Amino acid sequence: MSLVINNLHAKIADTEILKGVNLEIPTGEIHAIMGPNGSGKSTLSKIICGHEDYEVTAGTITMDGQDVLELDVDERSRAGLFLAFQYPMEVPGVSNANFLRAALQARLPKGEEIDAVKFYHTMYEKMDFLEMDRKFTGRAVNEGFSGGEKKRNEILQMMMLDPRYCLLDETDSGLDIDALKVVAKGVNSMRAENRGFLLITHYQRLLDYIKPDKVHVMADGQIVRSGGFELAETLEAEGYDFLKS
Amino acid sequence: MTLNDFKAQKLQEFDALPLPSRSEENWRFGNLKQGKHETIESFRAADTSVTNAAFIHSVTDLSDDQLKRLAPLLEKSGATLGSPKVTALALSNIESALFIDIPSNEILEEPIIIDYSVISASANNTLLFIHAGACSQFSVVEKYTSNDNAPSTTVGVTIIHSEASATVKHLAIQSVQEESRITFHHRVDGGKDSNISSCILNTGAAWARSEASAYLNENGAHANLLSVSVPNENQEYDQRTFQSHASPHTTSDLLYKNSLYDKAKTVFSGLIFVEEKAHFTDAYQTCRNLLMSDTTEANSMPGLEINADQVKCSHGSTSSTIEEEEIFYLKARGIDPQTAKQMIARGFLIEVIEKLSDEKLETLATEALDQKLAQLRLG
DSSP states (O other), X not given: OEEEEEEEEEEETTEEEEEEXXXXXXXXXXXXXXXXXXXXXXXXXXXXXXXXXXXXEEEEEEETTEESTTSOHHHHHHHTEEEEOSSOOOEEEXXXXXXXXXXXXXXXXXXXXXXXXXXXXXXXXXXXXXXXXXXXXXXXXTXXXXXHHHHHXXXXXXXXXXXXXXXXXXTTXXXXXXXXXXXXXXXXXXXXXXXXXXXXXXXXXXXXXXXXXXXXXXXXXXXXXXXXXXXXXXXXXXXXXXXXX | OOHHHHHHHHHHHHHHSOOOOTTSGGGTTOOHHHHTOTTOOXXXXXXXXXXXXXXXXXXXXXXXXXXXHHHHHHHTOSOOSSOHHHHHHHHTTGGGOEEEEEOTTOBOSSOEEEEEEEOTTSEEEEEEEEEEOTTOEEEEEEEEXXXXXXXXXXXXXXXXXXOTTOEEEEEEEEOOOTTOEEEEEEEEEEOTTOEEEEEEEEOOOSEXXXXXXXXXXXXXXXXXXXXXXXXXXXXXXXXXXXXXXXXXXXXXXXXXXXXXXXXXXXXXXXXXXXOTTOTTOEEEEEEEEEESSTTOEEEEEEEEEEOSSSOEEEEEEEEEOOOHHHHHHHHTTTOOHHHHHHXXXXXXXXXXXXXXXXXXXXXXXXXXXXXXXXXXXXX
């Protein structure tokens, strides 16, 4: 069981951003992608989720054998993909609780309704775990949230939706050390044999708290190096210049 | 003035006043064909039932004291935002009017709910006068529905007058049959340090025009003018507002939101007017339109006229579509695009309803909103 990206090429308008990405994330593993600004890391995560701005020109993405590129954005999510956004959107007038409920409801067969009591119980349990104030359930999604609160909220959504493959796009950016630890706690609690993770990050800092099984380096739209945690340490010590050596 | 005198006066006004015309600012972008009401010769009262009726009376059944309290409301009952002629005719049916008379210091936990069933193939009036005694707190809901599935005409008049420090919340829910027309004339007069909210929720009718005014003539008076509209198909909603500040330290806040579908059309025209002596006025006016299809038409004409120094006033209007990135975020959580758009539009409108800050009223308004949203098909 794995998320497989094979020779993926993609462009936005006339600019080619991904130039043949190959990557396999088996369930049970955490992979990290590092790379300089503009290397295509965030684009890769958006394309996996189906963002309409990008056009896939070649290659395949499969999830446990299923062709992902055939699915719409919402179908990909329901099939088990999750993207924690770098910049989560604010949704005025839609409470966090109603938002999560709608997302869970979308996963049920027609005619079946969510058990409200169980839903709140689960949500509160996970919010407590993420040290989120329960008043956030009634507040509009991400509206007026601090950077750290937004990222915690992404992790809450991830925990509630229980995806098979989790993509985290620079979840560590803008986080202070306490918030980073909470986010890492959330991710680590979800580590499981039947779940895979892809962490996109600039810095090794996140990887000190979430130990990856594999580290990949992306540059100019391709994966240029892959290795273990030591690759992240080398990058941190030497910067991206070492890629040129 | 007796009720009979009032009736005679209104009939006279009706005869004397001209029909609305294109040259009037109040009819800019408006649908004159609907607004002229040319064929109407008389009104009948809509069928009415009341919940929580302890303080509500027929005007023909008032004590001398109550008549005294009603008098200033009658005096101020004429329409000023474009429909004085037809409103005068509706008001001439004064014997059908209701008077809510809340004593000083009275606090009502439950809202007074008035259900109007407008009768098809006729011209209906609803006439409601509300006197809020000093320090009283209460809410009033007016619900407009049709008695059957055929068109009707309605003119609804609601005049609210508050004494000092009263808190009044008023909600009108309009969901009449979809070929009908309805005109609202709402006026609030805020006493010293009073706080009056008046919200109108439009989902029904082919053509609905609301003329809403807040007069803040006493120090410290505050008014919230709110509106939520969800027109679809060929529905047309025409909104005219007036916020008048005549005393220092008065505040008003207007928030109108329209979510337009199909070939729906809205007109918003509002004026904040601050008199010379009304220093330290805070007045805001915002109209926001959410265009849910590319064949809708939203016209906004916000306005300010400030004659005092030291005031804080702002006005603004926006028309926009839902951002693709916002839809993407919801879709990325597994929510299908149709549901995502509805959730965003609902959230956009709910923000107005929440300003009522009254759980019971919010529930009633949200139910009416959800009923309309459930009927919409999205392209």
